[in-house]
Amino acid sequence: MGIMRGLEADKYDRQYTDKYLLGRIAQYMGRYRRKVILVIGGFVTISIVGALRPILIAAGVGALETETEGASSLALIFAALLVAAVTEYAANWVRRLLSSQVIGNVVSEMRKDAFSAALHRDLAFYDTNKSGKIVSRITGDTQEFGDVVLVSSDVISQMVQVIILLIVMLNQSWQLTLVLLLTTPMVVVAALSFRRLARQVTRQGSRVMASVNDIIQETVTGISVAKNFRQETMIYDEFVNVNTQSYRINLRRGFVLALIFPVLNLLSGIAIGVVVYVGAQLAAIGVVSLGAWFLFIQGVDRFWFPFMNLASFWSQFQQGLSATERVFALIDAENTLQQTDNRQPGDLKGHIVFDDVVFEYKPGQPVLDHFDLNIKPGESIAFVGHTGAGKSTIAKLIARFYEFQDGQILIDGQDIRTFDLQSYRSRLGIVSQTPFLFSGTIADNIRYSKPDATDAEIEAIALSIGQGEWLETLPDGLQTDVGERGAQLSMGQRQLVSLLRVLLQKPAIFVLDEATASIDPFTETQIQEALDMILARSTSILIAHRLSTVRSADRIIVLRDGKIIEEGSHESLIAQDGHYAELYNTYFRHQSLSYIEESRELFGAAKAD
Secondary structure, eight states: OHHHHHHOOOOOOOOOHHHHHHHHHHHHHGOOOHHHHHHHHHHHHHHHHHHHHHHHHHHHHHHOOOSHHHHHHHHHHHHHHHHHHHHHHHHHHHHHHHHHHHHHHHHHHHHHHHHHHHHHHHHHHHHOOOOOHHHHIIIIIIHHHHHHHHHHHHHHHHHHHHHHHHHHHHOOHOOOOOOOHHHHHHHHHHHHHHHHHHHHHHHHHHHHHHHHHHHHEEEEEETHHHHHOOOOHHHHEEEHHHHHHHHHHHHHHHHHHHHHHHHHHHHHHHHHHHHHHHHHHHHHHEEEEEOHHHHHHHHHHHHEEEEHHHHHHHHHHHHHHHHHHHHHHHHHOOOOOOOOOOOOSSSOOEEEEEEEEEEEEETTEEEEEEEEEEEOOOOEEEEOOSSSHHHHHHHEEEEEEEEOSEEEEEEETTEEGGGGGOOOOOOOOEESOOOOOSSSHHHHHHHOOOOOHHHHHHHHHHHTTTTGGGGGTTTTTTGGGGOOOGGSSOOOHHHHHHHHHHHHHOSSSSEEEOOOOOOHHHHHHHHHHHHHHOOOOOOOOOOOOOOOHHHSEEEEEEETTEEEEEOOHHHHHHHSSHHHHHHIIIHHHHHHHHHHHHHHHHHHHHOOO
């Protein structure tokens, strides 16, 4: 099952017609109209010169029939062939140069559009689609499209050449031209018969290649976990299975290509034989001249070559269309979020109201069912409850990461769906349960929320926490490199940097999904200090996992199965001896005792030193 899953279409995949794909590609090409016109001019020049070559040679053969002007005509034809060769070389050089530029620009634009689309997809999209496959569309599929278009441009030039030859041949002998055209349907039928098979195989090839990329990315990202559980062999075997499937599909594609060539060669041989035989008969009775017959013998090969080329590249051409189809599917994928207006939120006070809200991740399985909640401006709310109670869901709906199915969420009395999403989120400060840091320094990561912040502002924010004592544990202070995903820092240090990032932003609404990993008492003190500073400035939503965070909230809300079952202060909820008291006795109290014990050990060791 795991192997076959790689061939399945992603949920947002679409199937476009060839006409639509080509029309949409033409829209990208249209942005570089001047260069495209020059490229087309190069195509036409090459095609005319290429078509002239057999015509000039045929004229030379005809000149040999006349003894008086044969020598002078041959010299003139030789000079014309030389000029044609130089012209063809120059036009081909210009055409290839400009083609590379246009295709490079189109690939770049298409890649930017795909990347922009990936950035603007909501979290629900990433819940069901693997990031490795999305990366494959943005990088591999766009590049594959460019490579195929560059190859296909030669076929286009040859097709123009066919049209010119056809006109000349028709003028020389309509009888032989008719014979040649009567053989054409054979190759057209042969090429079209391979179309569906080639498209199917190439589409499967793109999908399985995306699975290969996804496994590689997932393995590299989670390599530490794999080594911890000694699963290198299992991961390698999974990669080998998917890679083997990719190999087999590529073999099938190669088989399709290998089948096309012999069929086209056979049909070409039949056509040449028919033209030679009929032409010889017509030349013998004087209907056509020897020069015209020779032109048809030379021309039939050139006439058929583009069709053979098109058929031989049909698999690659279909692969290019499949790649383009996958890129456009990503660009056209629809978000579940539906904004009804794009009003600017202005200076939010942070009054949050859930009014009869219904939300479900999967149809028919509501997480919040007619949920009501009123959070006053500047109030800090701590949500507690067992896993699956709906704590993180509430925070994600406030952040507008998911679309709710019914009811209203109001911010300062305004429907959250009427705000401009980008502007609204700029007024939010969000720290996820696993703080994500980007490669760079600590200063770079703090500045991420406010790119125009000065070094002095960054330093002031950093020193405001424990007078900057936490920086002394780092080798280069604010210029310490955090490593990939913050791997050079502890979990507590990562969370502290994430909080400082929010502190610099000064958000109206703060959302914290607190990390569950245990941290040392010293770092926890620094985190709590940063947290208190943010709580004093913002309406705060806290998904609390530490007792210190719960106690710092103005109100504690206890959730069970998406419903509020208790709310109040820590002391009042303990006095009720309900669900919160149970959570405290089984989790928070034990955590508090562990914290006290760790503190004693830490400060006892420091005193002994």
